[in-house]
Amino acid sequence: MGERPLPEGRYGRSSDRRTPQRVRIALLVAGVLVGGVLAFVGYRNLGTTPIEGKQTAYEILGNDAVKISFEVARDQPERPAVCIVRARSKDGDEVGRREVLIPPSESTVIESAVIKTSRPAITGVVFGCSYQVPEYLSSTTRPSG
Structure with a gap:
């Protein structure tokens, strides 16, 4: 039995033309570049943290204060x-x-550190740590007022 051609009007034209090799190579290179950029961004955002704070203990000091103890690990201890x-x-x-x-x-x-509270608290937690120290914390003179 021979292969019968499909009716032209019903299924559209058959395309025997293939994508040129240059276009296929360009698409492959673009896909590899996009994958590389996504891997780099993922590593920068989800990779190891340069500084990390972790709560080790807390103590409720009353209805208006909590004492929290925490551990800070950092990759640049001189900063x-x-x-x-x-x-x-x-x-x-x-x-x-x-x-x-x-x-x-x-x-x-x-x-x-002791945290003053506006109402009774049940826990103390570390929200986050950074090397971007605000000027008022790093200066030796405290702001007045």
Whole structure:
């Protein structure tokens, strides 16, 4: 049995033309480049963190304060850093926040801070740490007022 051609009007024209090799190579190169860019962006955003703060303990000091202890690990111990710690209430709301200066020292340090709260808190957590220390934390003179 021989192969019968399909009716031209019903299925459209048959295309025996193939994509030129140059176009296929260009699409392959573009796909590899896009994949490389996505891998680089993913590594930068999801790779190892240069500084990380982790809560080690907390103590409720009353209805208006929480003491939090936390560990800070960093890849550049010679640089000062700042960590934001916060207190949270039973319903999950933030009821207190504080920025803590982490001076240059060992690569891993243990710090503690007391957070004043606007209402009773049930926990203290580390929100995050950064090498971008605000000027008012790094200067020796405290702002007045």
